[in-house]
Amino acid sequence: MADLFQSAKDAGFDQAEVYRVSSQSQPIRFEANRLKEATRRDTSGAALRVIKDGKLGLSATTDPAMETDLPARLEELISFGAEASFELPGPSNVPEVDIFDPAVESLAFDAMVETGQTLIDAVREGWPELNCSASVSRGVHSQNLVNTAGLDVGFRQTSYSVGFGGELVRGDDMLSVWEGFAASRMFTDTDWMVESLRRQLEWARNTASTPTGQVPVIFTPRGVSAVLLRPLLGGFNGKSVMTGSSPIGDRIGERVIDERISVFDDPTIDGAIGSRPVDDEGIPSRRMALIDHGVVSNFLYDLQTAGRMNATSTGAAGRGLSTLPGPRTSVLDVAPGETPYDDLFLGIKEGIMVERLLGAGQGNEMGGDFKANVSLGYKIENGKIVGRIKDTMISGNVYDALSKLEAVSDTAEWVYGSLRAPAIRCLGVEVAAAS
Amino acid sequence: MTVRDQMQDALKGHGADFVEIRLEESDSSRIQYRAREIEETGRTSGRGGSVRAAVKGGWGFVSFNDTDDLESRVKLAVEQAHAVGDAKTELAETEPSVADVPPVLVNDPGNISLSDKKDRMDHYNDLIWSTPGIQSSTVIYADNRRRVHYVNSEGTAVDQEFVHVICYIAAIARDGGDVQQAGFSIGSLGDYGLTEGLDDEIRAVGKRAVDLLKAPGIDGGERTVILDPVLAGVFAHEAFGHLSEADHVYESDQLKEIMVLGRQFGQPHLNIVDGGAIPGLRGSMSYDDEGTPTKRSDLIRDGVLVGRLHSRETAAKMGEKPSGNARAISFNHPPIVRMTNTVIEPGDASFEDLFEGVDDGVYVRNWYGGMTEMEMFTFSSGEAYRIRNGRIEEMVRPVKLSGNVFKTLHQIDGIGRDLGMNQGGGCGKAGQSPLPVSNGSPHIRIQNCLVSGA
Numbered sequence: 008m009a010d011l012f013q014s015a016k017d018a019g020f021d022q023a024e025v026y027r028v029s030s031q032s033q034p035i036r037f038e039a040n041r042l043k044e045a046t047r048r049d050t051s052g053a054a055l056r057v058i059k060d061g062k063l064g065l066s067a068t069t070d071p072a073m074e075t076d077l078p079a080r081l082e083e084l085i086s087f088g089a090e091a092s093f094e095l096p097g098p099s100n101v102p103e104v105d106i107f108d109p110a111v112e113s114l115a116f117d118a119m120v121e122t123g124q125t126l127i128d129a130v131r132e133g134w135p136e137l138n139c140s141a142s143v144s145r146g147v148h149s150q151n152l153v154n155t156a157g158l159d160v161g162f163r164q165t166s167y168s169v170g171f172g173g174e175l176v177r178g179d180d181m182l183s184v185w186e187g188f189a190a191s192r193m194f195t196d197t198d199w200m201v202e203s204l205r206r207q208l209e210w211a212r213n214t215a216s217t218p219t220g221q222v223p224v225i226f227t228p229r230g231v232s233a234v235l236l237r238p239l240l241g242g243f244n245g246k247s248v249m250t251g252s253s254p255i256g257d258r259i260g261e262r263v264i265d266e267r268i269s270v271f272d273d274p275t276i277d278g279a280i281g282s283r284p285v286d287d288e289g290i291p292s293r294r295m296a297l298i299d300h301g302v303v304s305n306f307l308y309d310l311q312t313a314g315r316m317n318a319t320s321t322g323a324a325g326r327g328l329s330t331l332p333g334p335r336t337s338v339l340d341v342a343p344g345e346t347p348y349d350d351l352f353l354g355i356k357e358g359i360m361v362e363r364l365l366g367a368g369q370g371n372e373m374g375g376d377f378k379a380n381v382s383l384g385y386k387i388e389n390g391k392i393v394g395r396i397k398d399t400m401i402s403g404n405v406y407d408a409l410s411k412l413e414a415v416s417d418t419a420e421w422v423y424g425s426l427r428a429p430a431i432r433c434l435g436v437e438v439a440a441a442s
Numbered sequence: 443m444t445v446r447d448q449m450q451d452a453l454k455g456h457g458a459d460f461v462e463i464r465l466e467e468s469d470s471s472r473i474q475y476r477a478r479e480i481e482e483t484g485r486t487s488g489r490g491g492s493v494r495a496a497v498k499g500g501w502g503f504v505s506f507n508d509t510d511d512l513e514s515r516v517k518l519a520v521e522q523a524h525a526v527g528d529a530k531t532e533l534a535e536t537e538p539s540v541a542d543v544p545p546v547l548v549n550d551p552g553n554i555s556l557s558d559k560k561d562r563m564d565h566y567n568d569l570i571w572s573t574p575g576i577q578s579s580t581v582i583y584a585d586n587r588r589r590v591h592y593v594n595s596e597g598t599a600v601d602q603e604f605v606h607v608i609c610y611i612a613a614i615a616r617d618g619g620d621v622q623q624a625g626f627s628i629g630s631l632g633d634y635g636l637t638e639g640l641d642d643e644i645r646a647v648g649k650r651a652v653d654l655l656k657a658p659g660i661d662g663g664e665r666t667v668i669l670d671p672v673l674a675g676v677f678a679h680e681a682f683g684h685l686s687e688a689d690h691v692y693e694s695d696q697l698k699e700i701m702v703l704g705r706q707f708g709q710p711h712l713n714i715v716d717g718g719a720i721p722g723l724r725g726s727m728s729y730d731d732e733g734t735p736t737k738r739s740d741l742i743r744d745g746v747l748v749g750r751l752h753s754r755e756t757a758a759k760m761g762e763k764p765s766g767n768a769r770a771i772s773f774n775h776p777p778i779v780r781m782t783n784t785v786i787e788p789g790d791a792s793f794e795d796l797f798e799g800v801d802d803g804v805y806v807r808n809w810y811g812g813m814t815e816m817e818m819f820t821f822s823s824g825e826a827y828r829i830r831n832g833r834i835e836e837m838v839r840p841v842k843l844s845g846n847v848f849k850t851l852h853q854i855d856g857i858g859r860d861l862g863m864n865q866g867g868g869c870g871k872a873g874q875s876p877l878p879v880s881n882g883s884p885h886i887r888i889q890n891c892l893v894s895g896a
Contacts (some may be wrong), residue, residue, distance in 0.1 A: 017789045030728070034528050034642070035526075038693060039693035039694070042526050043500065043501060043526065044500070044501040044502070044526060044776070045500075045501070045502060045504070045522040045523070045525055045526050046501070046502075046503040046504070046505075046522070046776070047504045047505075047518065047522065048504070048506075048774060049506045049507065049508070050490075050505075050507060050510075051502075051506065051507050052488075052507065052775070061597075063526065064483065064484070065484045066484060066486065067484070067486045068486065068487045068489075069487075069488045069489055069490055069507045069508070070487060070488065070489035071507075071508070072469075072489075073487050073489070075618065080485055082555070083556070084483055084484070085484060086555060087473070087480065087483040087557070087560050088480065088482075089479060089480045089481050089482060089483070090479065090480075115809065116525060129448065138693065138694050138696075169583050174694070174769065176694065176696040176697055177815065178700075179700060179819075179848045181816035181817050182816075182818050183815055212720065219663075219880075242479070246476060247863070249477075249478040250476060250577070250578035250614075251577050251578060251616065252578040252614045252616055252619070252621055253621075254575050254616070254618070254619040254621055255619070256848065266764075284728075328486075329470070329484065329486035330482065331481075331482045331484070362761070365813045365815050365818060365844075366813045366820030366822060366842060366844075367819050368811075369810045369811030369812065369813065369820070369822045369842070370810045370822045370840065370842055371622060371623050371809075371810070373614065373621035373622075374616075374619060374620050374621035374622070374625060375619070376896075378842040378894040378895070378896065379820070379842070379843070379894075380818060380819075380820045380842075380844040381814075382815045382818060387578075391635075397818065397846075398818065398844065398846055398892060400662055400820075400842065400844050400892060400893075400894040400895075401896075402662060402842070402894040402895035402896065406619065423896065427724075429861045437661070437662055437895040438662075439661075439662025439663050439817050439893070439894060439895060440892070440894065441664060441844075441849070441890070442664060442891075
């Protein structure tokens, strides 16, 4: 590691940083109810980021033999680089975040196989016609940053994930159900996943006609994750704010949605996927409100966007190996409300519940608009779920829908391990369906 | 010793039913603008490999960046396959191939200096900003060269090289909380010429972004829609392409029954093909990532399902022929069944024929994306215009469209005689994204298509 950094220093850049990653993951995959494939992926690489005469450049490689070429390459590229608006940070106090579990690192292959097969067998007991697939994976990731300001910081992180689902085919009617969870720590309780799958299958047993127009919509935590959060949070990204293309970039301190909604970006939650002690530029992690009781509180900045906005980095930098860092969310934590989950359904004569979506995010979301096919959703009639809706689309604007909020459930659930959200009931969503 | 010799040496005495090794070198350049400034100029090189082994129907797969000790990687992959397999390995027979395929190069981006590439993109970004009312812009230029060495335990040894060029251009306009964007994405196999002569299109994009702020919305519901070739290509990919991938079908008796060859999926004017052997497109290649020669496969002929896309394993298990559609996005992933170039073949309707008699419909053009889950799919337009009394009228906010494979293909009642290819996209499946593919179609008309509100 010293070699690349040393040669970068010798090359005479004004500032230089070496970002190095190494990871190993071992997923196993089940198909058609049985084990199909065992995989092991080893990945490693290094990226050199430099500033020279106010210009920013990056070059990366996964080929160790190429590393010593990176400084010379950057000499060629740097005059075409972006204007740098920051200086690389020195060392600072780093919080403790628990993201490494030796039990994940040493998890045996046979135990992973048993976990996957047990889930499949359990759900097929009641639904033998279900064609199941599953994946169980463990991984270890390590990364390190050194820079010419004296920073030398890194961490190791484990990850363990379990996901499984099934397909049910009845004539030309197909249903796909799925559940999963991931954490940086080992977990053994997976019974709730079987329960979740059974519940989805049960609720989808009958097909119901979709009520169309503006009807009450309950987004489950997964639904909140799939359709509401991305268009909402796009406006909080420092790049949108910097270019004036965020709808709320000039509304800090103003209330833009219902006061029952608070959203935090929190990379310090122990065990969550996405948690880390420092961001990918070495800035210490902290819990930060993006929306506090409906009020725009903070934007996500990395060093470059913060520099442009005369702000300081909020420790939101994320990066792949081969691209410059940019602002990203880490772990999203949406605060629960006050309505017991079952009461969300009260008083709904006709409405829908949205669990999973197809095509959300493919479109212009910059102003908060959303449009998607409801790949898994249910009809609510007189406060009860009566069956699955199909060939249905929803559309709306997230700022509008979350201003027409009706209720927020009093519990928040983890969705796949990097997001925690309650269920949300709102109006302002247009529902359309094929006849 | 050549790379190929080293790879073949590493296969000796492997102890599995089947083993393959893939090694890759890649080199990518990228210039990216956000708003008025350069955001990033970067160059990345990659190297790595993988070994995949089959034992008794189970697969082991290992991938790595350090390609020095191939024997131990083969050993590990075989061990993993042993730990998984407890039945029978079934792979369709293919004649072993030995080949060294040069890249398709029309205008090699490798011969163009970074400074020239940047000058051109500077000009395009300036053009976007020449439209009054622009709030921001995105311009991305990237090219990628990838050399793949492949050998397997049956004697196949294929080296292939690919050069891809992509360009994405978008303009953003804002009025208070309303933020609108317009853009396009194009790509080519080995042709830097792709980036030439885009001035008019870019001016139109700038104007459209600003005009969208004043464009009305539209209510969701079922409507007559006419798709331009680009969006119709995305439709072909989503509406039928994914369900024709045999890995969805081969392990399910029920799906085999539903997707049975000979079933009518559309009217007799509907013909859909896919094939890596269709030349000069982003999904074109001589051999797939299992070393199987590619071909051109009829999927729907005269409205009837006549074929599907296969890997060697899915072909064997379904008693059909491999089609050369096993593809891996990189050495980090095992090959899975994927599309290549997917095309709805031209029909006989003129552009005017399609619009005639459409009293109230939507003309949808360009694309943001599309997705498929089982029989349902979506595809999202980049532009939308109302059709009244057979005429294209005002622009509306872009809609998203949705369909069901068992209904929507039957509802295509008009197929144009033009043909356009969409080369600006990539496909995602099972964590492998974006895989270079192309798709194309003539203009098509669909009755009663579910359209979102906008």
